[in-house]
Amino acid sequence: MRSRSLLITLLAVGFASGAGVVGWSVWRSSRADELVEAARARLSASLTEAPELDRVQAGTALSLLERARDLGCDGEEIVGLSHHAAALVDLQKGDLILAEGELTAARHRLGWTPDLRVVAAEIARRRTDLDAARIHVEEALAEAPHHPRALLLSADLALDRDEPRAALEPLGALASAAPDCAAVHNRVGIAWLAAGDPAAAERALRRAIDLDGRDADPWVNLGRVMRRAGEHAEALRAFDRAAELASGRSDAHLGRGLARAALGDVEGAARDFLRAAELAPNDAEPLLALGDLQRDLGRVEDAVATYREALGREDADAASWLKLGNALVLRGEARRAAGAFREAIRRAPELAAAHNGLGAALMAAGDSAEAAAALAQAAALDGADPNPLMNLALLRERSGDRAGAREAWREALERDPGSAIARQRLERL
16 A cells, blocks of 8 residues: 555656656747847837837847747747857957858748848948949849838948939838838938938938937038028038037038028137047048148148148048149249149149139249140040139230130130120220
């Protein structure tokens, strides 16, 4: 009897132990599933939650997936998702090589998905390979025509190609699908501004601000719209708000400086330009703006020094060399000015203003023949600008070529019938 009781007891204990093992296994599986779903939710966050890939909680998703794998959820799909999350983490760090490696590992396990196409497109875009980026986006949209991030990236690529109206189509689809997403309306504003419709741009940007007034982007873009419209006080308010929300943004300080300069606050503008230059040490634009301010104030020496500092940061822009050349002309350094204009022409051979500047500098230096050639080239490149012809007329007057001077003054007057100088000089000849 005692033996039978012992057997029953042992069987009961064994059953309870087995049930405990099964219960633990079920919990592990259920918990792993929860972790995976939480990771998926972060990787597929809406544009409202994470408008840019850099704001997707990829690191959190990767941690959740690692915990799920520790609980035994380690199939090919989970491994692929882990590599997808890791690719985003590397992309957010700016390491495109590691990001591409993780993307390849994800693709080997998941195949090409719209989400992975978007990551591939963004990697290509950051490498300035816009053709490859476009192909990836088109493949993503072919499989998932309403994929939000693919549509947004399609618009961004169109803006990169300076095709703002092409950007408006995918943005329109996004605005309809996600009418409360501030980032989409901000992009719409950027596109309309680039397309030359500031009124539509302002409406879209104010809508973005209404939806998310804590985002500095639409404030900066609204400031640009207001500056372009000549509403400098309104522009100042927008840039000031952007700088308040994101004090480390160079473009907010630069825009505020430009608005202050337009309103006559010279000291405030200079402070903003210097702060913008400090925040963006590789960007020449804030220093160029400061140089323009110094030049307009008659501080030509300071302007030349500032332009040179700007060119030390970035010398590929022809307009920067043009500014330096003009300042050197004002300082009376014709030969050095001619050198700056030649640098501008080397970078932008079709820039008429640089040829005109070169002609004027050479004329001041006494190189009449080369000056005449440069001015003629400037006149040919810009059929609306009377200045090269006016300079050419003065050059011909100096050389005693009255007939040639009359012809140049007449052509200048045809381009600008309201020019009193051209009319008076022509009458004297």
